[in-house]
Amino acid sequence: MKIQIISLFPEMFAPVLETSMLWKAKDKGVVEYEYINLRTYGLGPRKTVDDTPYGGGDGMLLKPEPLFAAVEHAKIQDPEAFVYLMTPRGERLMQKRARELAQEGKGMIIICGRYEGYDERITTLVDRQVSIGDYVLTGGELPAMVLIDAVVRLIPGVLGGEKSAEIESFSHGDNLEFPQYTRPEDFRGMKVPEVLLSGNHAEIEKWRQAQSGSQKE
Numbered sequence: 001m002k003i004q005i006i007s008l009f010p011e012m013f014a015p016v017l018e019t020s021m022l023w024k025a026k027d028k029g030v031v032e033y034e035y036i037n038l039r040t041y042g043l044g045p046r047k048t049v050d051d052t053p054y055g056g057g058d059g060m061l062l063k064p065e066p067l068f069a070a071v072e073h074a075k076i077q078d079p080e081a082f083v084y085l086m087t088p089r090g091e092r093l094m095q096k097r098a099r100e101l102a103q104e105g106k107g108m109i110i111i112c113g114r115y116e117g118y119d120e121r122i123t124t125l126v127d128r129q130v131s132i133g134d135y136v137l138t139g140g141e142l143p144a145m146v147l148i149d150a151v152v153r154l155i156p157g158v159l160g161g162e163k164s165a166e167i168e169s170f171s172h173g174d175n176l177e178f179p180q181y182t183r184p185e186d187f188r189g190m191k192v193p194e195v196l197l198s199g200n201h202a203e204i205e206k207w208r209q210a211q212s213g214s215q216k217e
């Protein structure tokens with residue numbers, strides 16, 4: 001899966017995507033990351049990427065021309081890719097959607113919004129607007145990393161054997177994780193729940209189901 005990220009701060013990504021599981025996915029050849037600096041497509045000698053809003057108002061908006069040029073460049077590299085725009089106005093990212101994207105395996109072109117906003121015309125380029133929650137961050141970079149992490153870990157082959165992904169997708173549906181314990185059995189008086197020591201797999205399964213928070217669709 002080719003993941004192309006369009007951002008004014010592409011240097012934010014390598015420390016996260018080139019570490020741990022996300023790096024392993026790349027090392028195995030399962031994913032490929034490409035960082036596209038929006039500034040490259042800026043206008044004029046100053047490589048301008050933003051401008052004041054029509055109708056007045058505070059702040060600057062990302063201009064359409066550089067974003068269109070950047071997405072067009074990314075589309076040439078991967079014509080089938082889906083285009084995502086990270087925005088607090090988007091559809092809330094859920095585990096179910098992350099799983100669908102991982103299973104589809106289509107390339108991703110991710111636009112990171114910045115500053116006070118963007119010219120609305122860029123949404124005509126976008127297949128899906130994605131929010132990671134009802135709060136406003138300074139830009140789409142952290143949300144893009146969250147989206148990538150949520151999807152890439154579910155791509156078959158990434159978690160090391162299919163086991164973990166299988167456990168999540170089939171045994172526990174869309175339930176969130178249950179609490180887990182490792183040795184020692186008693187740590188500073190905090191004991192591992194009896195049921196987990198019982199060896200009774202049916203009971204353990206029942207307990208885990210009961211402990212998992214169900215996720216709304």
Ligand code: ADE
Pocket residue numbers: 086087088113130131132133134135136137138139140143
């Ligand atoms: N950009 C700023 N805040 C965001 C959010 N909550 N989700 C996605 N993109 C964002």
